[in-house]
Amino acid sequence: MKKIGIALCAACLLTxxxxxxxxxxxxxxxxxxxxxxxxxxxxxxxxxQQNRIVRWPHEREKLGQADPVIWVNSKEITGKNGQWKVPLTVRGMNTDIHYTVVVDCKDGTADYQS
Structure with a gap:
């Protein structure tokens, strides 16, 4: 019984x-x-708008359209010294998707976290 419990816990953790x-x-x-x-x-x-929606077909399917409404509330952007957290909202016919985009200007990366 203990082995099954441990295996289930490990599976949950991995998931x-x-x-x-x-x-x-x-x-x-x-x-x-x-x-x-x-x-x-x-x-x-x-x-x-120019790169992600084009390369992420699962986003278009989830949103229900290829040309969603996209906005950023600049008052909610935080950060300094090339490290930024940008709240991004994408609205489609089916749903809205909310991201926190962590931008590292020095490394030239952005991490879209939903």
């Missing part, structure tokens, strides 16, 4: 790690060093 990894998408991001919060927010919005 949670896999699910966590699936909720994060780290991608290359254009140079944003020296930009302020508003400009970084605009860059995130443009990146999603």
């Amino acid at each position: 949670s790690f896999i699910a966590s990894a699936a909720e994060s998408n780290k991608v290359k991001f254009p140079n944003c060093e020296g930009l302020d919060a508003d400009a970084v927010g605009d860059s995130v919005k443009n990146d999603y």
Whole structure:
């Protein structure tokens, strides 16, 4: 009985790690060093609109359209020194998807966390 319990716990733990990894998408991001919060927010919005929605077919299916409404509330952007957290909302016909996009300007990456 103990072995079954331990195996189930291990399976649950492994599943949670896999699910966590699936909720994060780290991608290359254009140079944003020296930009302020508003400009970084605009860059995130443009990146999603021009690159992510095109390359992530599961997003289009989930949203129910290929041209969703995308916005960033610049008042909610936090960070400094090239490290930013940008809240991104994507609205489609079927649902909304909310991301926190962690941008590292020095490394040229953005991590879309849902």
